[in-house]
Amino acid sequence: FDADAADAARDRQAELTKPPGSLGRLEDLAVALAGLAGDPRPQLSNPTVVVAAADHGVVDRGVSAYPKSVTRAMLRNFAAGGAAVSAIGEVVGAETLVVDAGVDGPPVEVDGSIGIVDERIGSGTADLAAGPAMSRADAVASLSAGVRTARTRLSEAGIAALGEMGIGNTTVAAALTAALSGADPDRVTGPGTGVDEETRAHKVAVVERALATNGLADGGEPDVGSDVDPVEVLRRVGGYEVGFLAGVAIGCAADRTPVVVDGVVSGAAALVADAVTADVRPYLLPSHVGSEPGHAVQLDVLDLEPLFDHGLRLGEGSGAALALATYRAACRTHDRMATFAEVGIER
Amino acid sequence: FDADAADAARDRQAELTKPPGSLGRLEDLAVALAGLAGDPRPQLSNPTVVVAAADHGVVDRGVSAYPKSVTRAMLRNFAAGGAAVSAIGEVVGAETLVVDAGVDGPPVEVDGSIGIVDERIGSGTADLAAGPAMSRADAVASLSAGVRTARTRLSEAGIAALGEMGIGNTTVAAALTAALSGADPDRVTGPGTGVDEETRAHKVAVVERALATNGLADGGEPDVGSDVDPVEVLRRVGGYEVGFLAGVAIGCAADRTPVVVDGVVSGAAALVADAVTADVRPYLLPSHVGSEPGHAVQLDVLDLEPLFDHGLRLGEGSGAALALATYRAACRTHDRMATFAEVGIER
Incomplete structure (x- = not known):
């Protein structure tokens, strides 16, 4: 600073x-x-919303209202400019950088005008309720891919915003938030895409099982040493897009580029990044507080005061993109x- | 609807x-x-911020931190694109329509790229604490000028925002708000441009005197009939820019164009418009809640739920302009x- x-x-x-x-x-x-x-x-030139997508093995446990295949379809939708974040990005004058961080199946091919950056770590993660979501190597690789992307593709951006897509990733965000903040799973697990209360309760049970299975059930102390190892937490209950976005935040901070946090999934990425290095914290900027309950917990941990509350729970970077108008207005005035x-x- | x-x-x-x-x-x-x-x-094409300026005789009573001449200087600043609302308008993709509704002295001439629309009702109002601020004819003329401007210059706008400038006009807004809402003057009179508490207390006394002098001291019952006559309230304790903006709101509503309300002065104009015709209410849209205490009272009366609270107290349409990003994002998505x-x- x-x-x-x-x-x-x-x-x-x-x-x-x-x-x-x-x-x-x-x-x-x-x-x-x-x-x-x-x-x-400060100019905030070339504001960019990074939208990273990946799939999650835990979806097989019925935690989402949508099947895994929707992640792939939505990645194509981002590339074609047909998603919410595409429209909001246009309004606020921000570019959208669409990244395949590990969608299930082969790389997504698109015909749209916006290319998809291939930073695939794998073809979706394993089921975090049955064991680690990914290997240690893949956890590090996801972080590295984000750092590299920040330092190359975002090198001209005066401000970046974090966005994501991945069916099942509010379950991942809940597990990460519980592990890294010590909050009770029930407090940080929400309806995500809009599941009913019965399914949400099942989701809480899945998060509890994920934490127990992965040795993270005791308020965020992974059994790998005296301190929380955020890479290990990411490996056990994270996702490729979350690791990638945590890496983007770390890389942006290293380049002195502020990063606007969106909803509960990019918030989980911010928690991971913050745990990896304290250098990230000053560069994290708030956008909104969403309706997913874990989001307010994350903002509290990260000491981020939201700019607005529109009851958003979409992700994609939609709220962070909208907040770019406020940051641009602040700097333009x-x-x-x-x-x-x-x-x-x-x- | x-x-x-x-x-x-x-x-x-x-x-x-x-x-x-x-x-x-x-x-x-x-x-x-x-x-x-x-x-x-809905397309919200050609979003436009209407910034109307005028002067106020009450300034001679020492209610502002700035002299009357600043209104004229700021009108030139709007025309040159150097004001806050100019910068925010650029960020959100809105045009700025700058109007001289009655600045003290001769019409303002400018060299800037943005012209100033001449809708001058007079050379500043009279001191509302000594008697009516303007004649009945001028009150009607200010409303008519706003309606006419809405129906001509804003005929292609899918959404408009209300903005204003006028040294002393938070005193006018306080008097109008007290008269039209029945709220106590002390509750709706704030520091405006930033006067100290002693000057604010003086401002409250000036507002009380204005209401008493003009027969408006009994909770908003002007002595002109059984119901509140908003044109009469405007005549007695209003201002040219306030009447003009009330007319803009009325004209926009007639054309089914929504109107975003800004701070406490454009809020006072919205109260006047709402009292003139109930047809206006559905077309009034919220932006922020500002730090001037009368603003929250107005929003409550008008049943407008603010989109954000950034502690703004500038006016000019700055908060309404910023809110256009949210409305555009809603319609673009x-x-x-x-x-x-x-x-x-x-x-």
């Missing part, structure tokens, strides 16, 4: 043609983004407004 | 490639906008997302 850049931004805010403080949180955001970017007038001196107003 | 269009929009929402309800409030907004526009897929059938997902 560049305190000099933040101070210079604060000084500039006081000169802009508005009563001091009258843009409220937008002013605070502009100052914070200046400090993060090391630029008194900061950069483009005239000063009192420039318009000849004496104070 | 076109219930058939709203029903068709609701049906379409159920077909889009997302779990039903997962876009939360965005879905409700899309359905509501469909009903308002009478179009199952609704219009552009693929259906399950289109992407070949069986349900």
Whole structure:
């Protein structure tokens, strides 16, 4: 964090043609983004929503309202620009980077104008309620793929947003959130795509079994050492898209690029990234608080104050994409407004 | 309100490639906008922020941190694109329509690329604490100018946002809000541009005096008949920009164009419009709740649930402009997302 850049931004805010403080949180955001970017007038050029998709073996246990094949169909939909995040990205002037991090079956081929980046770790994970979701090598590979993507494809982005798709991944997010925050599974497991209360209760049982099976049932202490090993947690109850997005957050932070967190699945990725390295935390930015109950728990752990609550529970990066309008407004006012001196107003 | 269009929009929402309800409030907004526009897929083309400026005689009583001349300087700043609302308008893809509704002195001439529409009612109002702010003819003229502007210059706009500028106009807004809602002046009078508590207390006294002088002190019953006459309230304690924006709301509603309310001054205009005709209410849309205390009172009266709270207190339409991103996202997802059938997902 560049305190000099933040101070210079604060000084500039006081000169802009508005009563001091009258843009409220937008002013605070502009100052914070200046400090993060090391630029008194941060530009947020090339805002990009990274949408990573993968499949999950746990879906075979009936935790979702949709079959696994929907992940593949939706990946094609992202590529064709027909998804919610595609439309919101257009409104806020953000690019969408669509990534296959490990969808079930062969690589997804598309005809659409937006290509799909192939960062496949595997053809879906194993059932985390029966054992580890993936190998240690694949957990590291998913993180590495995200870091690499951040440092190459996002190198020109002034801000990134995390998005995802993967049938079953709110179950994965619940397991990760319980393991990394110590929260009770029942508290962090929601209806996801919209299952009924009976199925949600089954989902809680699946999460509890996943944690027990993987030695994570005691409030987030994996049995691999004295401290929580987030890579091990990811390996046991994570997913490829979650690891990938955690890597994106780590890589972006290393490049001083702020990262907007979306819903409960990208929130789980943020928890993993935060546990991997404390360097990530300052670069994590809030968007909304969604209706999945684990999301508020994550935001509390990460100390992120949401910008709005529209009762979203879609994922894809939809809420984070919408929040880009607020971050862009904060930086655009900061950069483009005239000063009192420039318009000849004496104070 | 076109219930058939709203029903068709609701049906379409159920077909889009997302779990039903997962876009939360965005879905409700899309359905509501469909009903308002009478179009199952409302487009919100040419979103426009109307920024009307005028001066106020009450400023001579020391109710603001800034002199009257700042209104004129800021009007030029809007025209040059150097104000907060200019920058936010750019981010959300909205045009800014800048109107001189009665700035002190001669018409404002500008060199900037954005012209200033001349709808001047007069050269600032009279001191509302000493008597009526304007004549009955001017009150009607300010409303008429707004209606005319809505029906001509905004005829192609799918959505409009209300913005304003006028040193002293939070005092005017407080008086109007007290008169039209019956709320106590102390409850609806805030620091405005940022005056200290002593000056705010003085401002409350000025508002109380304005209400008493103008026969509006008894909880919103002007002494002109058995019911509140909003034109008479506007004449006595209003302002030219407030009347103009009330007229814009009335004209937009007549054209079935939704109108996004900004802060406490455009909120006062919305109260006036709502009192003039009940036809306006369905077309008033919320944006934020600001830090001026009268704003929450207005939103409560108008039954508007804010989309966000960023502690804004600038006016200009800044919060309403930012909210346009949310409305555009609601309609763009609704219009552009693929259906399950289109992407070949069986349900």
